[in-house]
Amino acid sequence: MATAKKRIKWLDVMKCFGIFAIYLGHFGSDGRDSYAFVFTHHVALFFFVSGCAEALSTSDRRILPYIQKRIKTLLIPYFFFGILSIVIYTLTENVSARIAEEEFIQMLEGAVRNTFCAGGLWFLTCLFVVQVMFVLLHRVCPKWLLLLVSAGLAFISYAILDPSPLHNPRFFYNADSALYYFFHYITGYLLFPVMEKIFLDIRKYRLPVTLFSALCLVYAIFLYFKNVYLLASFQIPILGSFLFHIQPLLIIWLYAVVSRWLQDIKIFNEIGRETLYLCGSEYLIKTGIQVVLLSLGFTMEITSPMATYLYSAFMIWIGMKWLIPLERELFRRIGEVFTVFFMKSEASGGKEKCE
Numbered sequence: 001m002a003t004a005k006k007r008i009k010w011l012d013v014m015k016c017f018g019i020f021a022i023y024l025g026h027f028g029s030d031g032r033d034s035y036a037f038v039f040t041h042h043v044a045l046f047f048f049v050s051g052c053a054e055a056l057s058t059s060d061r062r063i064l065p066y067i068q069k070r071i072k073t074l075l076i077p078y079f080f081f082g083i084l085s086i087v088i089y090t091l092t093e094n095v096s097a098r099i100a101e102e103e104f105i106q107m108l109e110g111a112v113r114n115t116f117c118a119g120g121l122w123f124l125t126c127l128f129v130v131q132v133m134f135v136l137l138h139r140v141c142p143k144w145l146l147l148l149v150s151a152g153l154a155f156i157s158y159a160i161l162d163p164s165p166l167h168n169p170r171f172f173y174n175a176d177s178a179l180y181y182f183f184h185y186i187t188g189y190l191l192f193p194v195m196e197k198i199f200l201d202i203r204k205y206r207l208p209v210t211l212f213s214a215l216c217l218v219y220a221i222f223l224y225f226k227n228v229y230l231l232a233s234f235q236i237p238i239l240g241s242f243l244f245h246i247q248p249l250l251i252i253w254l255y256a257v258v259s260r261w262l263q264d265i266k267i268f269n270e271i272g273r274e275t276l277y278l279c280g281s282e283y284l285i286k287t288g289i290q291v292v293l294l295s296l297g298f299t300m301e302i303t304s305p306m307a308t309y310l311y312s313a314f315m316i317w318i319g320m321k322w323l324i325p326l327e328r329e330l331f332r333r334i335g336e337v338f339t340v341f342f343m344k345s346e347a348s349g350g351k352e353k354c355e
Contacts, residue, residue: 010199011052012272013259018045019275022120023282023312030302034309037224043123044248045255046275047181050127051188052195054134066135070128078124080331081280082107085118088287110173113165118283126174130185133178146186154183154245183245199260213257216250223247271316277324278316285315285323 021042029035060066086107090100106116110125137146157165157179165176198205262268271278293300302308 006056007273008052008056008196009263009269010256010259011049011056013263013265013268014045014049014255015272015275016268017255017259018042018049019271019278020312020316021045022279023315024308026119026282026286027302027308027312030308032305033224033226034305036226037220040223041248041251044181044184045252046123047127047130047184048188048249048252050130051185051190052192053188054131054185055189055192061135061138063135063139067132070131074124074128074131077276077280077331078111078121078128079107080327080334081124081284082111082116082118082121084327085116085121085283088284089117092287092291112171112174113169113177118280120279120282122169122174122177123279126177126181129173129175129178130182133182134185134189143190147190150183150186151245153179154181158245184248187249195256199256202260209257213254216254219250220254223251271320274320274324277327278319281319281323281327282315285319288323289315289318 021038025035025038025042027035059069086100086103089095089103095103103117106112107121111118111121113119113122113126116122137149141149157176161176161179163170165171165174165180169177171177198209202209259268290300300311302311
């Protein structure tokens with residue numbers, strides 16, 4: 001029997017920073033340099049953290065039970081948030097029945113990135129595909145080969161697929177994007193035990209951690225300000241492809257170190273534990289705030305990166321304080337209805353057999 005999954009505080013804090021980066025990144029060019037910077041790593045960060053959670057998990061990795069659990073923990077919430085988003089989109093945008101139907105079809109296809117009204121939901125279907133790939137491959141591949149396979153799939157997705165899923169994803173359930181992000185999931189899965197060992201005995205590794213983190217920080221600063229020499233290296237065919245896949249890991253390491261330092265801050269831990277709901281609710285929160293402001297006669301204009309930081313934090317606060325508790329209760333009640341329905345179906349089926 002699987003035991004309850006142990007929570008790692010710094011991992012929850014990383015998820016907190018990750019969801020903040022996701023919210024920030026979805027402000028687009030309003031975030032100025034911050035927008036370009038977070039797009040170099042924020043999605044990779046979430047797949048990396050998901051891989052860390054996989055390494056921490058003690059759940060059954062037999063193929064069928066594993067997939068069944070992922071349907072329950074990813075796809076059912078995905079459809080829950082997807083339907084809510086379509087309802088809100090239909091009411092706020094006053095769309096026709098035909099457009100609402102198109103959104104519903106796009107939801108059934110997995111909310112392929114950049115197509116569905118609630119853009120952030122693509123992550124849930126892509127993660128589902130990534131985890132199915134993982135459970136199929138890890139049974140036949142040793143760890144070192146799993147890393148090579150994931151790197152090869154990432155290279156194929158970025159350098160060979162046309163169009164690249166990074167620019168124009170189009171596969172059902174974001175399977176083409178899954179080919180790319182599978183690499184970051186596997187690196188999280190493989191590196192988590194090493195990171196946990198380092199962080200549990202941080203004094204022993206203080207010097208190498210400090211030196212490597214300083215190098216990563218310098219790299220991050222250059223990246224934020226679009227250093228021309230740094231960007232030029234990406235134009236070198238082989239080196240550019242390598243850096244494109246490794247670059248997020250350097251920034252992710254910084255997140256991990258800072259998260260370890262801040263791991264005892266309660267609010268960060270609480271936000272990190274609710275990232276599934278915050279991911280699913282982003283469109284609902286953003287749209288709800290806009291509707292309330294417009295109904296009161298206010299408009300909001302984002303004029304600086306600092307404004308996007310504050311607004312992103314405000315959205316997360318709204319989600320944590322008001323929306324997520326309501327969604328949890330609604331989700332629980334829907335679950336109770338389905339449970340009763342299936343219990344009645346099983347009971348009637350058993351009665352027919354007896355008769």
